[in-house]
Amino acid sequence: MQKPSLPKGTRDFGPVQMARRTYILDTIKETFQLFGYQQIETPAMENLNTLTGKYGDEGDQLLFKILNSGDFIKDVKADDLEKGSGAILNKVSEKGLRYDLTVPFARYVVMNRNELTFPFKRYQIQPVWRADRPQKGRYREFYQCDADVVGTDSLVCEAEIILMIRRVFEKLSLKEYSIKINNRKILTGIAEAIGEAGKEGPLCVAIDKLDKIGWEKVKEELTQRGFGATSLENLAPLVSLESDLTGKLDFLKGFLKSSETGLKGVGELEEVFSILEKMGVDLDHVDFDIMLARGLSYYTGAIFEVKVHHVSIGSVSGGGRYDNLTGVFGLPGVSGVGFSFGVDRLYDVLDELGIFPTESHTSTRLLLTYFDQAGFGYALSLLSQFRNAGVKTEIYPNQVKIQKQFDFANKKGIPFVGVCGDEEMKAGVISVKNMVSGEQMKMTVPEAVAIVG
């Protein structure tokens, strides 16, 4: 006999957790549908060559690979072993678990390009897997809720992403959070403007730590990564910039005047804000963060990240625009933009804040109880009447003491108990007890249906 256990970073979800997850999921789903997105699903596993190369070197390492069926080692030669794991991998594994929902979606779009009507808006709610080292709010199996639209470069999509995030958060009673937004082109422009064209990656990684380690340490790190002294001097005014949204935009227009790409990024961002204004919407919770960078290498335009304040969980949502993700699968020129909610992290956030609505962990409204064989039979005869009337009803299946039946109802949070004893049977009624108030009354089944349902 061995003790059963779960793989690292995976979890079971019990009835209470599932009720809460469903609450989050339903909120998100309803919002996606309201904005015209249609649901699809894709397989848990993809061909490895669909997944590799889309997430950067780090990402490739975090992919779960699936061992080939059968004699998976038959193609491996002795000298492959000496060359190391890289030489062996593609001989023993040709499939992997999906790392996110965006890349499988891009694959889906390319394969179904003739059937789809563009712009195509889809949402997808499925688990993804990452061979990361688990921490709080970081799992190896977790759900993403993606909404993407492909086949248009309209910035209306970016604006709607902000609206969807705000709607979901409002429904979940989340009040204090930031939707951080930036544009990859601005990051490219900054790298160009300070004389380090093409190095926006390391630039952002370092700048991102500004709050944590301070400007001096950031400079050290950038120097280590090969940034020149004059570049750092050029960068300094941007780092010390503290301004509101229009102030930041105005500053960047000057700062990026030598970078065509950078100015385009600023223009796109302004356009998004302008669209929101035309929709008659304010910019609450929207935070233009000049140094926001997102790792996934395929983003080319807007980038998003959402953080809830006063909690220990990282970002709960993220996304961005990708101009050529379908290009790698042979369909160039299709721009897409999308974002994703992390249900598991949203769960942790709501849990930490204690703002899950107080729902009962059961949907059962009525438990039929009895004292003896005769009452049991009477209860059985009433059971279908309640169910046919649409009342979620159960009967305690084993004949046990009525105390135990009440205890069961109490623990399961069933709000009403129907007692079926000799007196009730004779009169053709049922005694309905409210488990919260303790009130109890004899009544007919239709009367009971009205009270309980």
Place this chain on the structure above:
RNA sequence: GUGAUUGUAGCUCAGCUGGUUAGAGCGCUGGUUUGUGGAUCCAGAGGUCGCCGGUUCGAACCCGGUCUUUCACCCCA
């Protein structure tokens, strides 16, 4: 992937510098109550001290490995 950290009853945790039969609270089971749950009181059951190996007369405690938890780095939902 690098460096730390955690693991004792169903849950939350005690357990002295290694020394007999490893404890508490809550929960659980039964009774108190033969037509009634949540309260009181009484009684009871539950532990290969994560797992494997080593040191020792003797290990929950020391050492090594492994799994798991949490944290930092990295990265991310």
